[in-house]
Amino acid sequence: MDVLVLVGRILFALLFLGAGMGHFAQREMMTGYAASKGVPAAKLMVPLSGAVVILGGLMVAIGVWPDLGTLLLVAFLVPTAVLMHGFWRETDAASKANEQTQFLKDLSLAGAALALFAFFAAEGNDLGLVVLGPLFTL
Known part of the structure; x- marks a missing residue:
């Protein structure tokens, strides 16, 4: 089971690692897009959120406090959903x-x-196959 969990962690993290790198590789374009969506301090928030996503993804994939890594990803995903993808603000059907x-x-x-x-x-x-186990216990 340990190997299966490791593979699942890596596959899950790939999306976030790629997205986080995009925050830096396409910083100007993403900053303009974020600003057009009303994100405050977009110039700061784009690299900051990119760093959070990369850190969270690495923590999950490598297994360094993977529970904390998942919380970092949640802290990125929920505000991003609301701020960047407010479908209720769209008037065009395809955009909505x-x-x-x-x-x-x-x-x-x-x-x-x-x-x-x-x-x-x-x-x-x-859990197995982690560098540093979880910080939290349930």
Whole structure:
């Protein structure tokens, strides 16, 4: 089971690692997009959120306090869903459908991260194949 959990952690983290790198590689474009969505201090928030996503993804994938890593991902995903993908603000049907899909994707990933948090916190040091076990216990 340890190897299966490791593979699952890595696969889950890949999305966040890629997205976080995009925050830096496409910083100007993402800053403009975030500002157009009304994100306060977009110039600061884009690299900051990129760092949070990379850190959280690495913590989950490598197994360094993976429970804390999942909470970092939730802390990124929920505000991103609301601030960046407010489908209720869209008037164009296609844009509304796209934003709703992205909103639900972010909330679904947040739910998966919370489930992983509970799994990591419940399993504790029995999880295996981690560098530093969970910080929290359930």
